[in-house]
Amino acid sequence: MALTPVDLALAMIKRVAALLRVPTDTVALEDASGRVLATSIHSPMNLPPFDNSAMDGYALPESLGLPVPGSVLTVDGELAAGADPAAAAAGALAIMTGAALPPGYANVVPVEDVEVEARDASGRVTQIRLLKPVRTGQHCRRAGEDIAQGQCVLAEGHRLRASDLPILRGIGVEQLTVRARPRVALLCTGAELVAPGGTLGPGQIHDTNSLSLTLTLRAAGAEIVLVRRFGDDPDLFRMALKDARAAGADLVVSTGAVSMGRYDFIPEALRQLGAEQHFHKLAMRPGKPLLFASLPDGTLYFGLPGNPVSSLVGARFFVNAAIRTLLGLPAERPRLLPLSAAVAQKPPLTMFQKARVLHEAGEPLRVERLAGQESFRIAPLLEADAWAVLPADAEPLPAGTPVPVYPLEPGGSLFP
Numbered sequence: 361m362a363l364t365p366v367d368l369a370l371a372m373i374k375r376v377a378a379l380l381r382v383p384t385d386t387v388a389l390e391d392a393s394g395r396v397l398a399t400s401i402h403s404p405m406n407l408p409p410f411d412n413s414a415m416d417g418y419a420l421p422e423s424l425g426l427p428v429p430g431s432v433l434t435v436d437g438e439l440a441a442g443a444d445p446a447a448a449a450a451g452a453l454a455i456m457t458g459a460a461l462p463p464g465y466a467n468v469v470p471v472e473d474v475e476v477e478a479r480d481a482s483g484r485v486t487q488i489r490l491l492k493p494v495r496t497g498q499h500c501r502r503a504g505e506d507i508a509q510g511q512c513v514l515a516e517g518h519r520l521r522a523s524d525l526p527i528l529r530g531i532g533v534e535q536l537t538v539r540a541r542p543r544v545a546l547l548c549t550g551a552e553l554v555a556p557g558g559t560l561g562p563g564q565i566h567d568t569n570s571l572s573l574t575l576t577l578r579a580a581g582a583e584i585v586l587v588r589r590f591g592d593d594p595d596l597f598r599m600a601l602k603d604a605r606a607a608g609a610d611l612v613v614s615t616g617a618v619s620m621g622r623y624d625f626i627p628e629a630l631r632q633l634g635a636e637q638h639f640h641k642l643a644m645r646p647g648k649p650l651l652f653a654s655l656p657d658g659t660l661y662f663g664l665p666g667n668p669v670s671s672l673v674g675a676r677f678f679v680n681a682a683i684r685t686l687l688g689l690p691a692e693r694p695r696l697l698p699l700s701a702a703v704a705q706k707p708p709l710t711m712f713q714k715a716r717v718l719h720e721a722g723e724p725l726r727v728e729r730l731a732g733q734e735s736f737r738i739a740p741l742l743e744a745d746a747w748a749v750l751p752a753d754a755e756p757l758p759a760g761t762p763v764p765v766y767p768l769e770p771g772g773s774l775f776p
Contacts, residue, residue, distance in 0.1 A: 363643035365752065366710040369652065370681050370691075372638050376654060377685035380610065383540045389529060393522045394581065394771070395538035396687045401514045403531045406504035410445075411461040415499040417470040418488060419455040419462070426467075426494045432477055435485050454485055461500060468499035507531060517688045519581075519771075541583040542611060542686045544679075545604035546570055549616040549626070550666060551591040568738070569615045569671045573664075573679075576672065577613070580680045580770035581687050585609055592617055594629045601633070605657065610686065612659055613679055616666030619649040626663050627651060635661060643752055644710040646670040646735035650678060667735035673712045676747065680770050694749065694764035695774055697727040703757040706750060714740045715748035715765065717774050725774075727765050744768055745776075 364372075384398040413419060418435060420427070427433065436451030445462035455461070455468060469490065478487035507513060513531065514524065520536070528536070553567040554560055567589055574584050585607040590596040597617075604612045617626045618640070627640060630653055640651040640663075647670040651663035660682055664674035684692065700718055713733055718726045727748045732740040749764040750757060757763070767774055 363641050363648070363709075364639040365643050369639055369642050369650075369678065373652060373678060373681045374685045374691070376638060376652075377660060377682040380658065380660070380686060382542065382610075382686050382688075384537050385540045387536055387538055389525055389534050389536065392520050392525060392536050392538060395520050395536070395541075396581065396689060397514055397516050397518045397520065398537045398539045400512055400516045401528065401533060401536070403507050403509055403511050403513050404533070405531055406509045407507040407531050408501050408503055408505065410503050411465075412501050413439075413455045413457055413459050413461060413468045413499065414501050415468055415470045416457050417455060417468050417499065418474060419453045419465045420467045420469065420494065421450060421452070422464050422466045423450075424452075426496065427490055429490050429492055431490045433488055433490070435488060438484065452488070466497060466500065467494050469494060470499060519687075519689060539687050541581055542683050543585045543607070543609050544577050544582045544611045544613055544683075545586040545600075545607055545609035546573055546584060546588070547597070547600045547604070547612060547614040548587070548589045549592055549597070549614060550589075553589050555589055568668055569666070572668065572672050573613060573615070573675045576675045576769060577679060577683065579772070580683045581689075582611070582683050592625060594625050597626065597629050598633070601655075605659065609659060611662065611679065611682060612655070613662045613664060613675065615664050615671045618651045618663040618665060624649075630655075630661065630663075642710075643708075644673075644712065645707065646712065646733075647673045648709075650674045652678070665735070668738050669714070669735040669741075673747075676766075676770065677712065683770075692766065692770075694766050696762040697725050697748075697765045698760045698762050699748070699757060700726040700728040700759065702759045703729070703750060703755070703761075706755045706757075708752055708755070710752045711750035713748040713750060714744040715746045716744055717746050717765065719776060727763065741768075746774055 433452045435454055438454040439459040440456045441458040445460040473492045474488040476485050477489050480486050548567055548570050552564050554564050570587050586604055588600040617624045634656045635653040637653045641648055642650050647665055649665045653661040655661055662679050664671045714730045716728045718728055729748055730740045730743055745768050747766045
């Protein structure tokens with residue numbers, strides 16, 4: 361069977377995932393970070409909601425025009441932030457930063473630009489002398505100057521950041537309509553796997569894949585609704601699939617049993633269940649045996665290899681691509697960074713490499729391939745902060761060759 365190129369596989373995933381309907385959720389503002397907007401947000405109000413002072417100083421009525429330096433003005437009252445400006449007097453007013461300007465007031469003179477000429481018995485300023493010229497509209501924040509009522513603040517499909525949420529509160533938005541998190545069921549096959557907290561027997565290993573994939577797919581925006589571990593048994597597999605459907609999974613992701621060994625039963629089991637296989641085996645390393653199919657009810661199915669790094673690469677790049685499509689997000693865009701060292705020989709496959717971005721003083725960013733690229737080696741991930749993707753059609757790659765670089769986790773950053 362010919363190997364499917366990585367670009368073609370990603371295109372298939374996006375095309376199939378785009379056919380599925382994703383419901384919406386209503387969430388409170390404080391719970392919305394990381395969610396994807398299902399509708400655009402238009403501001404229901406002006407921000408600022410009223411004309412206000414940008415300085416502590418003295419508000420001047422428009423009737424005074426632009427008084428020149430040396431002018432002596434009477435101060436008739438005071439406005440603090442939160443005060444009702446309609447109750448103000450008609451002359452110059454002492455005003456605090458953020459206080460609303462009364463109608464007919466157009467300029468604010470900072471306290472450092474005046475000299476106090478007189479105070480009353482309580483110490484309140486009653487008369488000031490101007491030290492500098494007054495400019496029209498100075499130190500005034502106008503209603504709607506930041507955000508105008510009706511303005512589109514955030515568009516449908518925007519992934520909300522923590523920094524967005526205070527702005528939404530500022531315009532009075534407290535609930536948001538967002539796309540529901542795609543629901544994922546994880547099925548980890550292999551008699552050798554021991555559940556968390558269990559004691560290893562002969563030939564057994566701790567199940568790291570379920571934790572690795574749970575964290576990766578949550579970072580991508582998914583909700584994990586089921587985790588099952590079971591031996592290499594098609595009947596147990598069918599029971600786990602039934603549980604996944606009952607849990608409402610939009611995607612089922614399995615690890616192991618998709619290669620060519622005696623116990624790699626999943627491709628045949630899916631065929632017997634009537635699943636439509638879109639591809640099986642990619643022109644890449646690690647993770648070549650990756651399988652993508654649609655179950656008869658439309659649920660997306662990803663069969664990832666069991667080796668830890670192969671499984672992680674499959675989730676990070678291929679399951680993540682499906683989740684982004686279901687959420688209405690665009691394809692992830694890498695950053696092109698030069699290799700810090702040459703790649704002398706490589707097979708004609710797309711290579712997903714554990715890597716580290718080099719941040720050296722006075723030097724441009726570069727990417728370093730780490731030692732230990734084998735798919736069973738997880739210790740290099742302790743040093744890694746990125747994936748470097750080496751293209752299938754280029755070898756050797758000299759030092760300085762730009763290659764696509766992605767954050768280690770979905771939604772992560774390449775900067776410390």
